[in-house]
Amino acid sequence: MTDQVTSPTTAGATSAPDARAAGLAVRDLVVRYPGGRGSAGVVAVDGVTLDVPAGEVLALLGPSGCGKSSLLRAVAGLEPPAGGSVRWAGGDVAGVPVHRRGFGLVFQDGQLFPHRDVAGNVAYGLRDLDRRARAERVAELLDLVGLPGYARRPVATLSGGERQRVALARSLAPRPRLLLLDEPLSALDRSLRERLADDLREVLVATGTTALFVTHDQDEAFTVADRVAVMGGGRLLQVAAPEELWRRPATRAVAEFLGYRTFLAGLGAGPVAGPGDAGPGGPADAELVPGTLAVAPGGWRVLAADEPVPDGAPVRSAVVAGRRTRRGRVEVEAVLEPEDVRVTAALPASGTDPAAGDRVRLVADEGAVAVVGG
Structure with missing residues (x-):
């Protein structure tokens, strides 16, 4: 699967009077995976309601199997909700195909195109621009993610951290309305994750990007996000700014995590x-x-x-x-x-x-x- 990055002019969008209305609104969302014969299936996301105002970075934090990736995939359109709604700027996106939502995706392994060089990967979602504009946008993004001069490098020659930087640049290139990041740093070693978390925060702030960031790592969540939503058993346990979450966990389960x-x-x-x-x-x-x-x-x-x-x-x-x-x-x-x-x-x-x-x-x-x- 490749990053779904498209022009931000996506069907279903409406103007909004404030940042919250202009962003992501999830209401009573349920994601259920089918079980065996006679089974009701497995509920991965159980009635989640949350908002991500325009320009905010929200981290979904929790252990493996808590439902955070399923929630992100439902927002992206990769999983059909069994209940509830996903809205952007006041418009329901349930009937909008993945590639038409104007959302960018970054996954754990980057999923770059091996037959394209770095510039070709970053320019993937810029088909509507002429050659000069594409080249300028690619150079701008590579500079932003700390890879100036890498445009003609083959993907196979990149380190893991460099590949993730290219994947981030590719998803940001078409200026997505919402960036969805699913454990983008988890395959990297600890010291590199810490450096890239700082860089990721700087890039998202510099571009004013609205983002939903999935991680199981508390330090990553606290570094990258404006607010952190802790999940457990498919439900939201607490949503708060990092400092507030650390000083005032709502439950013992949150504190232990x-x-x-x-x-x-x-x-x-x-x-x-x-x-x-x-x-x-x-x-x-x-x-x-x-x-x-x-x-x-x-x-x-x-x-x-x-x-x-x-x-x-x-x-x-x-x-x-x-x-x-x-x-x-x-x-x-x-x-x-x-x-x-x-x-x-x-x-x-x-x-x-x-x-x-x-x-x-x-x-x-x-x-x-x-x-x-x-």
């Missing part, structure tokens, strides 16, 4: 300590609020004996169970009181070297803490 590992029920932001802990952060000063306190891996550290508690930081008393060295950093394994929860905490640079059985105070760093459902 984002990487939070320690959950202390009934505690919110504010200094909290176990029974018998005297001084600042003790029970008299504890601020109990609705919700569960979640702490990401690496978020705990041991407080030095005379170190003051940072304002608003969650503090717990704990008993040291052991120690280890990871990536050159000494850490202790400790059991929180009274929850009997085992966590790992970093030691301060100097002044504290607890042994097994010692009682210590642990503080959770601000950037590693969330209140779940608070």
Whole structure:
């Protein structure tokens, strides 16, 4: 299958008074795959409703099998919805063929044409332009994606990252109304994915492109998107800006997917300590609020004996169970009181070297803490 890239003048479009009306609107969308004889089939997308205003980048984030790619394919027209609607600029696109929707597609492997050089791939959707205009647009896009001078390079000579840049340029060339990206970086190694995620964000912002970006990688989603929609079991679990999502996951399932590992029920932001802990952060000063306190891996550290508690930081008393060295950093394994929860905490640079059985105070760093459902 090739990228479906066409002129943005697509049937079904109407003018709109604001950015939200001018963008993508999905309402109660259901995607069902047929099962065996006598089976009702498998529901991959279960009543999803979301909006992508014009100019926004929305990431669909979730584990494999959560329905995010099925949702994207239904928006593209590659999967027939079993229910609900997909609208662009107020117009229903249900009856509009894939190649007439004016949407660009970028897939995991780029799916370039091996018999065309780089310029030939990028120019694929520019048939309506004359030769000079095509060449100018190709040069503009290659410069934008960081591949100036690559126009005559054979596709077979490109690295994986270069191929994805060409695929992105090809999909952007005809100025699509909506760009759909299905795990475009997942086949690349970690360091290259991180670099290309930054570049992808810059390109989408520079072109003002409206985009739906599917990924299972939290860091990619947070880097590329203006908002992130977390999916699970075919449903939307939460839609929020990256910072809000990280600090206020709506449910424990969302928090766990984002990487939070320690959950202390009934505690919110504010200094909290176990029974018998005297001084600042003790029970008299504890601020109990609705919700569960979640702490990401690496978020705990041991407080030095005379170190003051940072304002608003969650503090717990704990008993040291052991120690280890990871990536050159000494850490202790400790059991929180009274929850009997085992966590790992970093030691301060100097002044504290607890042994097994010692009682210590642990503080959770601000950037590693969330209140779940608070």
